[in-house]
Amino acid sequence: MAGVGLSQRSQWRCGANRLAGDDTAAPGDNAGRRHPRSPRRGRGAAVSPAVNPLAELIEAELEPLVGHWMEQVQARLVPDARIGPELRDHIPEVLRDLSSCLRRGAVPETIPMAREHGRQRHRIGFSLKALVSEYNLLSDLILDRVEARGLAVTFSEMRIFSRFFSTAIAEGVAEHHARGEALVVKLAESEERLRLVVAGLDAGSFGLDLATGQGEADARFREVLGLPEGVAFSLEQTVRACHPEDRARLLLAIEEASLGRNQGFFRVEHRLLPSLTGAARWVESRGQVTFGPDGKPARLLGTVVDVSVRKRAASEREKLLDEVEAAHNRLLSLFENAPAFLALLQGPEHVYSVVNTPYQQHVGAGRRLVGLPVAQALPELVPQGFVELLDGVYRTGTPYIGREALVRFDRTGQGEMEEAYVDYVYQPLRNAQGQVEGIVVFGLENTEQVRARQRVEVLSQKVRASETQLLQVTDAIPVLVSLVTADERYGFANKAYEDWFGQSREQLLGRSLREVIGEAAYAVMGPYVRRGLAGESFSFEQHGVPYRFGGTRDVRVTYNPYRNADGKADGFVALLQDITAQRQMEDALKRQTEFEQHLIGIVSHDLRNPLGAILLGATAMARREDLDERSRKSVTRIQNAAERASRMVKDLLDFTQARLGGGIRIERRSADLHELARGVVDEVEAAWPTRELRVLRSGEGRGQWDPDRLSQVVQNLVTNALKYSPEDTPIQVETLGAEDAVTLSVHNHGTPISSERLDSLFQPLQRGTAEVDRAGRSVGLGLYIVRSIVEAHGGHIVVRSTAEEGTTFTVRLARLPAPDAGD
Template identity: 45%
Template sequence: MPSPAPPDFQLLFEKSPGSYLVLLPDADFTIVAVSDAYLKATLTTREDILGRGFFEVFPANPEDPRTISTRNVRVSLKRVLATRAPDTMPVQQYDIRRPESLGGGFDARYWSTTNLPVLSPEGEVRYLIHRTEDVTDFVRLSLRGEEELMDTDVLRRGQELLQASNKELRQAVRERDESLAMVAQARAEAERQRAWLHSLFMQAPTAITILRGSRYVVELANPLICRIWGRQQEQVLGKPLFDALPEVAGQGLEEHLTQVLTTGVPYVAREMPIRVARLEGGALEDVFFTFVYEPMRDSQGHVEGIIVAASDVTDLVRARQRTEALAAEEVRVAEERLRLAMAAMEMGTWDANLTTGELVWDERMRTLFGLPLEVRLDYDAVYSCVHPEDRERVIRSSREAVGPGGSGSVALEYRILPPEGGTQRWVSTQGQVYFDSSGRPTRFLGTGVDITARKALEAEMKARADFEQQLIGIVSHDLRNPLSAILLGTQALMGQESLSAHQLKSVVRIQSSAQRALRLVKDLLDFTQARLGGGLRMERRPLELARLIMQLVVEVEAAYPERTIEVYRVGDTRGEWDGDRIAQVVTNLMANALKYSPPDSRVRVEARGVDGWVFLEVHNTGTPIPPDKLPVLFQPMRRATNEVDKVGRSVGLGLYIVDHIARAHGGSVEVSSTEVAGTTFTVRLPRSPPAGGRPT
């Protein structure tokens, strides 16, 4: 049986027997609705009063200056706005203007009035209902006191009866008005919710449809699902799914829909391929969908339909398939390149199954160890080929790699003695252990390469370097005695007053050259001791760095009289160091700063004590050290520039020795150099020897 049409509430309101006005809660109390009974009682028409303010339509009687009727009505209306509660006014006179057709002017009328609020769901006043009843005749009858028509007792009983009737009528009207207002509000809210849900459904970023009944009739379908189907809404709404989309029948969707409809258990499909025709009459396409079938239940909990949310993931699947194909091709190419590279490098591979104990070596790996293809591989056969002096180390490292808490990798260089009596060779092997989910080692993969030629070259280069360093040490040591004799002789000659100015100048030049040569010899001896003698020897004594710097500045400024060296001291600069070695550090750094800075610039030297450390900083301006020189600046035979040192004839050992002296004290040296900030060498020294003796 079809549902009855909803009632016409506006018609019901206008034809109701009561006198009603509906006002807006604005400043003018604009009239928006009126009943026919009210129009008749006030001698007005609907066209004349709708959209106008209440007090514009019903002004005060200008012929009665003492009237307060308009003020009383306005106060009542404002009270309703403030309290959001009905307000019943006492009977009062409110004159009504007569139409011109009836002679104009005002009629004296008496009214019984009640004002009621209509609230929104949020509790705000949306409308005001002004209900009134014309009691003019009763009031006039009471005022005249016509005893011939009604004695006092009858009049009293009539008044009581009228008041009771009015009270009951007001209560009935109030309840009816409240019911009508609640019905109207509920209908409006339901309509708003329905419109909101429909809008949300149609604008959802996911394709959604609702299928109802066992034939899966399409009840709702938003634009995205229609786009996926390749259909317009009018082509699918109200039709069974497989009638609207006959091409998808027989592809397994029916079974899943039936299962959800009968069991009420949702179904989720991921990247399911389905053949659909996106254009009407077009060819079928393979499309991939990820979708959800969610059961839709009625008020009793019975499944009456299915909500479908779907996504077209065809582009994503195709992209992944292309990526996987490209990755497979890249893996194949990489494997081929690796095979070619290993062949070019003569590198062998090995694979140890740690579960079964099986060993698999390629031909190149067998050749390295001198094991023919016909020889069965096992660990004893492999380890027997390792040189006896290296065998224990190789076995221990391999066991540590695969053992509990091991590194999981191994990199070794060792000697091989082939079992057939071949030539000894050096091999380098690298391996990686692979573990299962429980942490148990399962495979041990690795490579091996012949490094015999490299080892021979390294041995040859080391022997040559040792010989060169020993030669430098011997030569430097043998040069010290004659140079010392030359310096003693020049000092003796300079003490003679018989020397002419030309002779004295020659002696000074000889002395300066001998001092420079002695410094070079001393650097060479320090270099030899650092490289071959186990490091520089240190004799620690209490020393104050700032005081030592002041003494050395005086000596350096004597050699550079045209230059200025600024000295700063911050905090306690005392510690235990080798005074001669620290003086060597300070002198080398100050000489470097003076050598590589503009002649008119100042060199800044600072000693700073911070907690258990003392810092020495030497700063100069000028051309910065090239960035490519910074990483190798403290290596031997390296200088800060590519230019030849024509003045000092430096061989590039000064900074190398500074670095070794700092590290021998347990400290370090760093350098920073930029165009803006200049160049700063920072030496960091601990106040006392490090624990455990001399650092390595």
């Protein structure tokens, strides 16, 4: 079939209009023949679905066509129409249906996409005129592109094109109209329902012509505004009925609705002028401004409802809400600032919903809690059994109370567990139906109190142990121990006290001192008691204290003040020792010692003259030349025995003087200890020719001493060293002069003096060894006399004895006597 070239769009459109009602071929067909008819399918004739330039053009230019069409529709038809998907709607599908019809050569009886498009246009507010016009714009745009491309289009295609748009417009218009009629029906139904609703709401309705300012109002409206029947209704009357302070708001709301804001709707609550009773009423006015064809405000339709009761209720509600809010704020403040820790847990997983600051600090200031389950927020609580306790409270609804529970927290998140002790309550939180929906956690951390109590308990145990030990110790000693309080009552007494007074400790405690010891004893001890209560520390002996078994006793008493926490005297501790037997023994020993010492003195003094006569006679007989050898030996033995006896008598006299005469008397004069020692050693060497004696001296040796007594010291120490040392060992005598004193030391080797004997070495009748004196003339007074002579000079003597170093006696003498020393 030959194509037809159209140079003008008007020719095409006229042809298209004609063909819309004619199935014959166009007169300008190149073949000059009619097209063979195809079987009728729909309203178009079937053509070969071969290559169709017009269909190809539509398919190729679909998106540009749609875009250009949307611009034209928005610019020429509906300037305020929505853009985007709402404007585009089903047009691409309509063009695809057109292309399909061109290829098939037939137009169906109905085009679903066109009906859907008509439905959508009605929904978004397109008029029928706009609906038809947008299809005409679409066909014009297609024809523009056909003309621009110079496409050859057949009459058959012209017919299909025309019929498609005719059918599409008819379908869209029919759907739009059907929707409009349905809307009218619905509007009528809605108006009826609205009327019923208004009546049910006790609302008054009105309608007002904005051009004339006049309108109509129902009875309820007139009743609310106070308009009498028969009086014409106008906007001016409504404004006059409004409270002066609210008129501006009412007029502003109507003005904004008239300007099309909020789609012409308005709503405002305002007061009416006070009634005769003086009470202003509140009403709610609402309505909508409708617009005429010219777009100007035409009518004002609305309702008015008396809301005075609601406003009063709202006012009361606001007050109540304010009070609730204040109470809520107080509760929150209490919750936040409470010294206890608080938390709210929700659901079976115990999710934190609220925690206060003490709780946050309790578990760790930097840890996230709110919104997390306890097991996730504080995983260290799981193995400690606290989550299991929460599960039990949630499941049973029974509160749980924990006291001084030990809990460990990883407060820093570093795995370092910190211990805390808490008192806490898990209280179930129930909803309106009584079901458990959460748990309130309330508690106090009392770590310091618990640890303080634990320390107190430990201290109490120690105190009890100490008291037990004290009782055991004080009960074991044979001394009366008691504590007397400031009011002279017993606060403590030991076993010896019980035995002394014949009363148990329980009977003694709390009783007065005067009552226990009796008036006679208190008369003697009272002054001392008052001194003890005054805080004085002292000891005394009291003889002739009355005893409960009769007679009197001698006691030694020590008072030490007992002080309270402030350091003030609050009683005294008394130590009382029965020294009756001790004093008796001491007196007896003293009498015996004095007797022995007097006896020794008397005997020694009385033996001096006979021994002197014997020694003088033996000496005279030894000088005789006519004695035979046997007689001479006998005389020599008599002479030696007399000399030994004289020395023993001399020692006994010195001992007696030291013990009974107030010490050995000395006569100080200038002397040289170096020379004294040298002289004594020379004398001893003559008596001990087989022994080696070494003499060392250094420094100045002079001082104020009794030379005879010091010679006696040197001789005694050197003689002892010779007696108690091996024959083949030397004896060393050293004198050393220092700045203000001179030292004498005598050293020998041999068996050391035992530590037991060192303590009593300088006591009378004591010797440094258990061996028998080989010379047979020591009675154990030598070292006692040596120490007495040294102490009479104001000096002192010490001894050091070991197996490695030997034995050394050291005497230190001051060169001059002390200022207060007497000779």
